[in-house]
Amino acid sequence: MASERKSIFSRGVGVLTVKNGIILVLLLAAFGIVQILRWLGWIYGPIDDALAWICIYVVLAVSLNLITGFTGQFSLGHAGFMAIGAYTAAIIVGRYQTFPSVLVGLAAGGILAMIVGILIGVPTLRLKGDYLAIATLGMAEIIRVIAMNLTITGGASGLFSNGHMVTWPMLFLVMVITVVVISNFIRSARGRACIAIREDEIAAESMGINSTKYKVMAFAIGAFFGGVGGALYSSYFYVTKPVTFSFMMSVNILVIVVFGGLGSISGSVISAVVISAITQYLISANALNVFGLFSIEFSRVNQIIYALLLVAIMLFRPKGLMGTMEIGDLFKRIGRRKERVQ
Amino acid sequence: MERFLQQIVNGVSLGSIYALIALGYTMVYGIIKLINFAHGDVLMIGAFVSFAVTTFTRLGFIPALLISMVTCMCLGVIIERVAYKPLRNSSRIAVLITAIGVSLLLEYTLMYFVGAQTRSFRQGVLPATIYNIGGVRISVQQIIIILLSLVLMMLLQFIVRKTKQGKAMRAVSFDKEAAQLMGINVDRTISFTFLLGSALAGAAGVMVGIYYNSIDPLMGMMPGLKAFVAAVFGGIGNIPGAMVGGLSIGVIETLVAGYGASLYRDAAVFAILILVLILKPSGLMGKGGGSKV
Numbered sequence: 001m002a003s004e005r006k007s008i009f010s011r012g013v014g015v016l017t018v019k020n021g022i023i024l025v026l027l028l029a030a031f032g033i034v035q036i037l038r039w040l041g042w043i044y045g046p047i048d049d050a051l052a053w054i055c056i057y058v059v060l061a062v063s064l065n066l067i068t069g070f071t072g073q074f075s076l077g078h079a080g081f082m083a084i085g086a087y088t089a090a091i092i093v094g095r096y097q098t099f100p101s102v103l104v105g106l107a108a109g110g111i112l113a114m115i116v117g118i119l120i121g122v123p124t125l126r127l128k129g130d131y132l133a134i135a136t137l138g139m140a141e142i143i144r145v146i147a148m149n150l151t152i153t154g155g156a157s158g159l160f161s162n163g164h165m166v167t168w169p170m171l172f173l174v175m176v177i178t179v180v181v182i183s184n185f186i187r188s189a190r191g192r193a194c195i196a197i198r199e200d201e202i203a204a205e206s207m208g209i210n211s212t213k214y215k216v217m218a219f220a221i222g223a224f225f226g227g228v229g230g231a232l233y234s235s236y237f238y239v240t241k242p243v244t245f246s247f248m249m250s251v252n253i254l255v256i257v258v259f260g261g262l263g264s265i266s267g268s269v270i271s272a273v274v275i276s277a278i279t280q281y282l283i284s285a286n287a288l289n290v291f292g293l294f295s296i297e298f299s300r301v302n303q304i305i306y307a308l309l310l311v312a313i314m315l316f317r318p319k320g321l322m323g324t325m326e327i328g329d330l331f332k333r334i335g336r337r338k339e340r341v342q
Numbered sequence: 343m344e345r346f347l348q349q350i351v352n353g354v355s356l357g358s359i360y361a362l363i364a365l366g367y368t369m370v371y372g373i374i375k376l377i378n379f380a381h382g383d384v385l386m387i388g389a390f391v392s393f394a395v396t397t398f399t400r401l402g403f404i405p406a407l408l409i410s411m412v413t414c415m416c417l418g419v420i421i422e423r424v425a426y427k428p429l430r431n432s433s434r435i436a437v438l439i440t441a442i443g444v445s446l447l448l449e450y451t452l453m454y455f456v457g458a459q460t461r462s463f464r465q466g467v468l469p470a471t472i473y474n475i476g477g478v479r480i481s482v483q484q485i486i487i488i489l490l491s492l493v494l495m496m497l498l499q500f501i502v503r504k505t506k507q508g509k510a511m512r513a514v515s516f517d518k519e520a521a522q523l524m525g526i527n528v529d530r531t532i533s534f535t536f537l538l539g540s541a542l543a544g545a546a547g548v549m550v551g552i553y554y555n556s557i558d559p560l561m562g563m564m565p566g567l568k569a570f571v572a573a574v575f576g577g578i579g580n581i582p583g584a585m586v587g588g589l590s591i592g593v594i595e596t597l598v599a600g601y602g603a604s605l606y607r608d609a610a611v612f613a614i615l616i617l618v619l620i621l622k623p624s625g626l627m628g629k630g631g632g633s634k635v
Contacts (some may be wrong), residue, residue: 049369074435123620129434130377134574135619137567138612145609247567258439303450310443315428318436 016108019328031172038168041258048168050280053332055171056229057272061256062265063225066182068254069262069324070191072198076131077120077136078226078253080143083245084116085109085227086234087147090159102165106174106231113227114199114220116143121219125212140250148242158241159234166235174232178225183265185221194218198263259313259320267322279306344477349600355484357592358491359553363544363569364576364584365498366539372515372579375434379441380421382566383448384540386391388547389557390452396467403467407490411544418540419533427529445562453559460558480525487549490553494545498538502581507534515579564608564610568595571615577625585624617633 034051037043043051064078089105124135147153154160170207185191193214196204205211234240256275260267313320363385370378387530425444429437473479502508510531513521522528534552550565551557568591578585591611597609618625 068435124616127619127623131574131619131623133438134570135616138571138615141567141612142609142616145606149605176348198389206408247563255439255442258435262433262435300454301450303446304454307443307446308449311425311440311447314432314436314440314443315425318429318432 001015008160009059010049027176031169034168034172046284047278049237050277050284051168052171052232053276053280054273055175056232056236057253057256057276058175058269059225059229059232060232060253061268061272062179062182063222064228064253064259065257065262065265065268066185066194066225067222069257069264070186070198070266071194071215073125073215073219075135075219075222076133076247076250076254077134077138077140078222079245079247079249080140081117081223081226082230082233082249082253083140083143083147083242084113085230086240086245087159087230088112088227089231090161090234090240091152093165094159096176097161097165099165102170102235105217105235106228110224110227111229113230114224117226118216118220121216121223122212125215125219134163137247137250140245141247144242144245147245153242154240156242158212158239160240161235161238165238166232171232171236174228178228178267179269182221182225186265190214190217195263255310261320261322261324263324264320264322264326266327267325271321282306345600347478348595351478351480351493352600353593353596354589355487355592356553356596357572357589358488359546359549359559359588360565360569360572360592361585361588362491362494362542362549363565364588365495365581366543368573368576368578368581368584369511369535369539371573373511374426374437375533376426376437376441377570378539379438380425380444380448381539381541381543382562382564382569383445384414384418384421384562385543385547385565386557386559386562387417387448387452388544388549390415390456390547390559391544391546393461393463393551393557395463403486406467407545407548410548411541414540414544415537418536418543422533426498427532430473442632449559449562450608456559458559460556462555462557467554487553489546490549494542498542499581501538507531511535524546529606568608568611571611574615574625575618577627580625580627583625583627590626 032147034043060078060082064075067073067078085106086109088109089102092101092105092108095101120136120139124132124139127135134244148156186195193204193209193218196207196209197211197214201211230245234246256271257268259275260269279302282305352579363381366381366384367378370376370381378509391410391413394405395401395409396403401409421444425440426437429440468486469482473485502511507563510521510526511534513524513526514531518528521531546565547562550561569588572587572591573584574583574587575591576583591614594614595607595611598604599607601612
């Protein structure tokens with residue numbers, strides 16, 4: 001475009017742009033507010049758990065979005081990667097309950113999930129659409145059944161460790177690192193190749209993109225962070241059971257991604273926050289009294305509400321909250337509208 | 343040898359249930375390319391309807407079966423009209439999420455009303471006689487399951503191959519636009535497909551209830567997933583393929599369970615699925631079509 005000019009957001013040198021500065025300030029503010037509320041004693045049990053779920057679901061949703069939203073490879077098996085990470089971390093942290101072992105657990109969980117992701121991805125990523133979804137679903141089920149039958153994973157009753165080994169600052173930091181790494185990957189040449197594959201695989205191949213290589217790459221990175229999310233889960237909630245990693249967990253993660261918008265990182269973050277806040281509220285609140293007329297027992301209807309919301313969202317906004325846009329694009333759009341008015 | 347034959351008999355009766363469910367999946371997938379996750383829950387509703395009919399009235403097995411089939415037919419058509427039809431032109435992932443939503447809705451709405459506990463059918467709905475043929479035990483229930491599924495499959499083949507509505511179904515699944523140009527009412531044909539599939543699911547629900555002698559609101563999930571595996575195994579969108587796939591998955595599962603690895607029976611089914619997908623993605627009887635540019 002001829003009239004294109006550099007917006008104030010991209011002014012600056014290298015990494016030190018105005019935009020990155022704003023993001024940093026916002027992140028610090030979010031972290032600071034939670035810390036202040038904690039000192040004031042406003043954050044306790046259930047809210048603490050809700051915050052942990054938000055961080056874990058952001059990690060899981062953003063990593064699945066890389067596979068399904070950006071590369072267009074429909075995966076229904078993210079709970080499998082999560083399970084691998086969770087069990088690896090639980091076993092390591094269960095043996096040596098120190099802070100470094102948590103870090104080792106997170107890394108090992110991610111790497112092991114990535115290795116499994118590559119092993120599964122190389123043969124199955126040749127499959128298209130629904131076939132891939134079913135193959136990944138099968139993989140996750142196999143992982144769960146194996147976890148249920150091995151002694152090292154504690155069988156059906158699972159593994160227990162004592163105490164929160166991961167705390168809020170750690171959860172927040174890992175979440176931020178995940179989002180930064182994945183959004184930078186998407187803006188790299190490799191990430192562009194992934195998006196090209198999503199748009200049209202045949203056209204991308206004829207432009208010289210090795211589609212298998214990039215699909216496996218996206219799958220491996222997604223699996224790595226899926227494993228990290230699982231490791232966070234098991235180190236925070238100290239219980240690691242096979243039931244947690246059932247098909248429903250994969251569905252929960254996929255729902256967050258689709259609700260936020262396939263191919264929108266900020267959409268995934270927003271929807272992870274909204275959905276985990278709502279579900280945690282429905283779980284912790286006992287009943288809602290509607291104008292003193294009748295009361296709804298949430299523990300009995302929360303799944304029904306969730307299902308109804310799901311169908312309603314898909315019927316009225318099938319492309320999700322953000323579509324493929326990011327938060328930044330919204331500001332640009334508002335700016336453009338102002339220009340037009342002037 | 344007797345043990346092997348016994349496992350085969352058990353496998354065939356379980357497999358014919360899977361085949362009935364798989365037919366619903368494969369027909370719906372063939373026509374609108376949707377993995378209908380709510381199919382397993384239509385089956386569950388069928389089981390509960392027949393449970394209610396046999397418990398609260400003195401009606402026998404056959405009327406209960408027919409009532410469940412009719413209820414499921416209506417349910418299937420309503421689900422299609424309300425939840426899937428408005429999304430005909432949206433992305434496939436949106437329809438899939440809707441299907442998962444409908445599935446959760448059916449499960450937890452029923453759980454809200456009847457609770458999560460398991461129930462079992464009244465004694466004497468079917469005679470409990472067990473025949474012993476050369477050391478192989480076969481129960482009346484198994485015989486009825488196998489015969490009934492055979493009859494239903496032949497009926498389905500007749501409808502799909504010989505009637506006008508069946509011809510329309512095949513045409514729509516072959517090429518939707520061309521079928522529309524030929525004056526076929528696509529929406530009605532899709533509804534008809536859901537009607538047929540859900541009726542079979544209703545019958546299968548009754549059989550699952552009899553086979554395991556326990557029903558609960560989440561009972562549809564596992565048979566549903568395995569039947570979908572069976573449909574893919576046989577070649578999705580292919581009706582004889584679904585029958586063959588269902589029988590094979592049933593036999594494989596009981597063989598794995600019967601020879602000491604019963605804890606791994608679900609894993610074995612999914613491992614076979616992944617192998618089939620890698621070696622022959624179009625399934626046993628599917629036609630492998632290369633993608634056109």
